[in-house]
Amino acid sequence: MTAPRAASPLDALLARLASDGDEGVGYEALRRRLIRFFAVYAPADADELADVALDRVARRAHEGVEIASVLSYTLGVARMVLHEARARAARRRIVEVDPTLLPEADDGDAHEIEVALAALSACLDAAGGDARGLILEYYGADGASRIALRQRLAGERGISLNALRNRALRLREALEDCVRKRLGRDEPA
Amino acid sequence: MIEPTDESLRAWLLGRLPPADAEALEQRVLGDDAFGERLADVENDLLDDLAAERLAGDERAVALARFTATPRARLRLRVARALVRLTPRDAAHASRRASRPGVRRAHRPRGWLAGALGAAAAIAIAVVGLNLRAPIQGTRVATITLLADRQRGIEDQTIAVPRDAVSVRLQLEVDDTREPTRFALEIEDAGRAVFSTADLVPQTAGAYRFVEAEVPRRVLANGERIVRVRAGDAFARAWTLRIRDE
Numbered sequence: 001m002t003a004p005r006a007a008s009p010l011d012a013l014l015a016r017l018a019s020d021g022d023e024g025v026g027y028e029a030l031r032r033r034l035i036r037f038f039a040v041y042a043p044a045d046a047d048e049l050a051d052v053a054l055d056r057v058a059r060r061a062h063e064g065v066e067i068a069s070v071l072s073y074t075l076g077v078a079r080m081v082l083h084e085a086r087a088r089a090a091r092r093r094i095v096e097v098d099p100t101l102l103p104e105a106d107d108g109d110a111h112e113i114e115v116a117l118a119a120l121s122a123c124l125d126a127a128g129g130d131a132r133g134l135i136l137e138y139y140g141a142d143g144a145s146r147i148a149l150r151q152r153l154a155g156e157r158g159i160s161l162n163a164l165r166n167r168a169l170r171l172r173e174a175l176e177d178c179v180r181k182r183l184g185r186d187e188p189a
Numbered sequence: 190m191i192e193p194t195d196e197s198l199r200a201w202l203l204g205r206l207p208p209a210d211a212e213a214l215e216q217r218v219l220g221d222d223a224f225g226e227r228l229a230d231v232e233n234d235l236l237d238d239l240a241a242e243r244l245a246g247d248e249r250a251v252a253l254a255r256f257t258a259t260p261r262a263r264l265r266l267r268v269a270r271a272l273v274r275l276t277p278r279d280a281a282h283a284s285r286r287a288s289r290p291g292v293r294r295a296h297r298p299r300g301w302l303a304g305a306l307g308a309a310a311a312i313a314i315a316v317v318g319l320n321l322r323a324p325i326q327g328t329r330v331a332t333i334t335l336l337a338d339r340q341r342g343i344e345d346q347t348i349a350v351p352r353d354a355v356s357v358r359l360q361l362e363v364d365d366t367r368e369p370t371r372f373a374l375e376i377e378d379a380g381r382a383v384f385s386t387a388d389l390v391p392q393t394a395g396a397y398r399f400v401e402a403e404v405p406r407r408v409l410a411n412g413e414r415i416v417r418v419r420a421g422d423a424f425a426r427a428w429t430l431r432i433r434d435e
Binding site: 029032033034036037040041043044071074075078079112113116117119120121124135136139140142146147162165166168169172175176179180 | 227
């Protein structure tokens with residue numbers, strides 16, 4: 001007796017992911033990893049390309065294609081999607097350039113930096129002493145001294161380097177989000 | 190599986206990794222969340238290096254493209270530039286950047302700006318035509334100042350660049366042009382361009398007008414280099430330097 005067909009490609013994909021049980025990867029985790037993949041090569045379009053890749057995998061699952069390994073299959077689809085995106089970019093005329101290749105003008109405007117500095121200072125104050133100290137120390141070194149500093153910070157806190165890295169990443173994301181909200185609130189429209 | 194280094198992850202982000210190596214990393218990022226977080230950490234370090242102006246040439250151009258590609262990326266770069274101003278390690282670097290035109294001066298002008306303001310120091314610079322300063326403590330950035338009267342022929346004096354300098358700040362005297370303009374810098378090694386940058390804004394210190402750019406140490410390694418600065422058809426000047434590692 002064959003299983004009833006899933007109602008939609010998304011349902012088919014979710015069912016396929018669920019069939020791997022605890023060893024498998026969830027939909028959101030898969031999407032997050034795809035975004036990271038595309039962000040390496042096409043940061044401006046990473047989210048969109050990740051959704052294109054997921055849609056294709058979902059359609060194949062809905063069509064009944066047997067997917068032995070979701071991750072391997074998805075990687076193959078992602079590489080194809082990336083190849084197609086690059087081909088489209090190459091076909092565009094020079095005046096219509098892929099935004100990942102031609103950035104907007106950036107001259108490090110002094111006023112913008114000052115405004116961001118004020119917002120950042122306020123956000124660091126709101127984050128509290130330990131978070132503030134961690135951010136300023138973790139991201140304060142450069143070059144070869146970075147790893148030694150971070151290992152020292154991890155040792156002082158009695159945690160692994162991985163755990164420290166994760167904490168710093170989350171703090172930085174929260175900081176950037178805080179600054180984004182403050183800049184949206186304080187800057188003229 | 191050999192664990193990739195931070196350098197190889199950075200090379201991947203900058204599009205410099207051989208395809209076979211990149212394919213292996215693609216598998217990792219799809220299959221391993223912890224690896225993805227490590228990649229995000231390396232990307233943050235690249236962002237901070239861009240914000241602190243520790244990148245140059247093609248590396249800087251590629252990184253700038255990445256971190257100005259979306260509104261979110263531009264915000265991240267803006268935050269990173271502000272963070273540079275707050276981290277104690279980069280206080281000296283931030284003060285140098287603050288001395289550029291268009292940026293509010295938060296600190297007293299340094300380097301040959303201060304030297305040019307002092308008569309005795311200015312004379313010494315003019316006679317030698319070259320000023321090499323050891324890295325300022327904590328920064329590992331050496332400074333070479335080249336004046337107009339140093340451009341003729343190959344100099345007998347060899348320039349010893351400190352080995353522990355990670356970069357060299359070149360300050361190059363330029364003439365006053367009629368129209369406001371920007372300058373381009375190129376460094377050649379045996380007829381081949383090994384470094385280039387553009388959009389350099391001229392600065393003044395007393396009677397001297399100059400542009401400056403920070404160059405990776407490896408560009409000014411042992412050997413002879415030709416340093417050229419130009420502003421379209423309006424201005425061009427070149428210096429020949431013989432460099433040795435100290």
